[in-house]
Structures are given as C-alpha cells and as structure tokens.
Amino acid sequence: MGLNLRSEVQYTSDMLTDDLNSEAPIAAPIGAAGPTRPLVRDQDAFCPFEGWTSRQLWDFGAFCVAKTWGREPSGGTGSFGLLVGATNGPVHLLHRAANARAGQSELGAIFVKLAFRAAAFAGLVLTAWPSAAMAHDFFLLPGQFRGAGSFEVHATVGAAFPAPETAIGQDRIGELRASEGASIAVAGQSDQPLRLTLTAARPGPHVAGGVAFSPVRLNMKANPSRSSWKNTK
Amino acid sequence: MEEYEVSAEAPQAVAALPAPRVLRASSERFAKTIVCSETCAGASATQAFGYPLEFVADTSANQFRLMLNGRPLANYPVAIATTGARTSATTDAEGRLTANLDGEGPFMLFAAHMSPPAEAGGRFAMWLTSLTVSGH
Numbered sequence: 294m295g296l297n298l299r300s301e302v303q304y305t306s307d308m309l310t311d312d313l314n315s316e317a318p319i320a321a322p323i324g325a326a327g328p329t330r331p332l333v334r335d336q337d338a339f340c341p342f343e344g345w346t347s348r349q350l351w352d353f354g355a356f357c358v359a360k361t362w363g364r365e366p367s368g369g370t371g372s373f374g375l376l377v378g379a380t381n382g383p384v385h386l387l388h389r390a391a392n393a394r395a396g397q398s399e400l401g402a403i404f405v406k407l408a409f410r411a412a413a414f415a416g417l418v419l420t421a422w423p424s425a426a427m428a429h430d431f432f433l434l435p436g437q438f439r440g441a442g443s444f445e446v447h448a449t450v451g452a453a454f455p456a457p458e459t460a461i462g463q464d465r466i467g468e469l470r471a472s473e474g475a476s477i478a479v480a481g482q483s484d485q486p487l488r489l490t491l492t493a494a495r496p497g498p499h500v501a502g503g504v505a506f507s508p509v510r511l512n513m514k515a516n517p518s519r520s521s522w523k524n525t526k
Numbered sequence: 527m528e529e530y531e532v533s534a535e536a537p538q539a540v541a542a543l544p545a546p547r548v549l550r551a552s553s554e555r556f557a558k559t560i561v562c563s564e565t566c567a568g569a570s571a572t573q574a575f576g577y578p579l580e581f582v583a584d585t586s587a588n589q590f591r592l593m594l595n596g597r598p599l600a601n602y603p604v605a606i607a608t609t610g611a612r613t614s615a616t617t618d619a620e621g622r623l624t625a626n627l628d629g630e631g632p633f634m635l636f637a638a639h640m641s642p643p644a645e646a647g648g649r650f651a652m653w654l655t656s657l658t659v660s661g662h
C-alpha cells in the first residue's frame with residue numbers, strides 16, 4: 294500500500310532574516326491543503342510542521358496549533374488546541390506597538406521594544422525546540438497485518454509511531470494504489486486517521502494501495518530570529 | 527532537515543545558498559504497508575510501485591531495499607521505528623537493509639532524500655518515504 298502526501302519542507306535553524314517586519318503577504322502555512330493561498334500577517338501564522346494549523350487567538354495574533362482536542366465553534370476564532378510557537382502575529386503586533394509609541398514616549402517605546410524582543414525570543418524557543426526533537430512521519434497502519442479479504446488501513450501523521458496524531462483530509466489524497474490482486478479505496482474520515490479499505494482478491498501478501506498528492510512547491514526564506522523558514526511565495 | 531537524516535550533500539547545498547538564503551523546494555511523501563491475506567507466501571510484496579523513493583521487500587525475510595528512482599540507494603541512513611523507540615540504520619552497498627522485526631510490532635522503516643537543484647536558483651527535491659510492516 295502506498296501513500297504519497299503533499300507535504301512540507303522542514304526548516305533549518307541557523308539562517309538569517311531580513312524581512313521580519315515586512316508587510317508582504319506570505320504563502321499558505323506548510324502542509325496546507327490545496328493551492329497556495331495568500332495570507333497576511335496578523336491573520337495567520339507560519340506553521341513549519343505538517344499538521345500544525347494557524348489559529349487567530351482573539352486580539353493576540355496568530356499561533357500555531359499542534360494538536361486540537363476539541364471542536365472550534367462555527368465561525369469562531371478561538372482555538373481549543375495546544376498552542377506552540379507564537380509566530381508572526383504577536384511579534385508583529387508588538388513591533389507595531391513599539392513604532393506607534395515611539396512618538397509618544399521614549400521610555401514607553403523602549404519598554405515595548407524590550408517586550409517585543411522577549412516575545413521574539415520566546416517564539417524562538419517554542420518553535421525551535423520541537424524541530425530537533427520530533428519527526429512527523431506519514432505512514433499507513435493496518436488494523437491487522439494478517440487477515441482475510443478486507444483490511445482497514447489508517448493513513449496518518451505522527452511523531453510517535455504508531456500513534457496517529459494528525460488527521461489527513463481526503464482532499465490531500467492524490468492517488469491510491471494497490472499491487473496486483475488487491476484494490477484500495479477511501480472508507481471514511483475519522484478524527485485522527487484517514488480510513489482506507491484494502492480488499493484482497495486472492496490470498497497472499499499485498500503491497501496494496503497508496504495515496505498521492507501533487508508535489509507542493511515552497512519558497513522558504515530563512516529567519517534566524519525565530520530559527521525558522523518563512524514561506525515567501 | 528534537522529528532523530530527517532539525509533545525505534550530506536543537501537545540507538551543504540543549503541548552506542551554500544547565497545544570502546539571503548531562500549530555499550526553494552518541492553516535497554513529496556510516500557508511504558506503503560504490507561498485509562497478508564490468509565498467507566504471507568508469495569512474491570507480490572516485492573513489487574515496486576515506482577515511487578521516486580521507496581522501500582521494497584526483498585525476497586529474504588526481514589530484508590528490504592531502499593530504492594531511489596528505481597535504483598538501490600547504497601550506504602544510506604534510514605530509521606526504524608517501533609512503539610516507543612526509533613533507531614538508525616544504514617543500507618548496505620546494494621541498498622539492502624536487514625531489520626530485526628522480532629516482537630509484536632508494528633515496525634516502520636523511514637528514509638528521506640533531498641536533492642539539490644541541478645542548476646542555480648532551481649528547486650530542491652525532498653522525498654520522504656515509509657514502509658510499515660508487522661513484527662514476527
């Protein structure tokens with residue numbers, strides 16, 4: 294069974310930046326499904342890992358959410374997930390605040406700039422740590438490896454194999470493939486994995502099925518202040 | 527690239543990018559698994575799908591081959607993951623990997639490959655592949 298997923302490029306942590314304060318739109322977060330969509334700072338965060346999603350958190354800006362354990366209210370902007378790596382939003386908002394206050398109070402501007410730098414440092418720590426600690430793998434996991442005729446197979450992403458962590462949307466499937474003598478189809482979507490059904494037409498081993506996505510194209514600009522790459526479109 | 531072990535050429539090529547460094551890349555992931563219906567006897571598990579990067583079961587038990595564009599990828603780092611553990615291994619000169627699959631499993635073989643662009647300003651190609659199999 295094969296799986297081919299549109300995915301992200303992992304970032305490196307020793308690069309430079311020259312556009313932290315740029316107003317230029319950035320492309321979709323890595324791992325986002327579908328065509329690249331334009332995002333604007335203060336509305337979305339750059340999330341460097343597969344499955345992480347950007348969430349606007351009230352007026353504090355955008356955060357990356359690594360894992361959600363609840364459903365968001367329809368049309369709401371809150372997130373019930375685990376927040377990791379405050380990125381573009383808060384940093385940029387603080388920087389804007391610093392600029393705005395510079396004309397009013399030099400002391401206040403210094404204070405806010407310090408706060409800005411602290412926030413940037415916090416973002417650095419939060420976003421850099423997971424990159425060295427985890428690998429997010431795409432894998433297929435049958436409910437049972439030995440059986441007869443029909444097999445349920447989960448397609449998922451996870452950093453702690455074999456635990457599923459990130460749901461894969463059906464829209465990210467580009468191809469299913471089965472070896473000769475078997476067939477495979479999408480059975481449905483659950484909270485975590487995408488469920489596939491492999492049907493063997495004859496006894497024997499089967500390397501059956503796969504999911505394929507078109508290659509995603511990314512332009513990543515290095516950003517040393519947050520140890521990250523930013524998608525630059 | 528911190529997360530995935532790739533050949534040394536790729537990080538060196540990234541480091542050599544002119545400042546400000548912009549990494550232009552295309553990325554694809556592949557995953558496979560092997561199941562047995564009624565019996566595990568047969569050769570169909572050795573079929574390659576033709577993915578740019580993939581593991582293929584070898585004819586010998588516990589042996590697999592890592593293929594890059596249809597050719598064995600020799601002396602290349604791979605990861606072997608099972609519940610709660612992840613170890614590193616290296617393919618041999620013929621791209622073969624002998625994995626210790628004793629235990630309940632499941633086991634996952636994983637490899638990543640990143641190719642520098644053929645010409646300046648081109649895109650890196652990053653492929654990641656996994657194969658999930660049962661234990662013995």
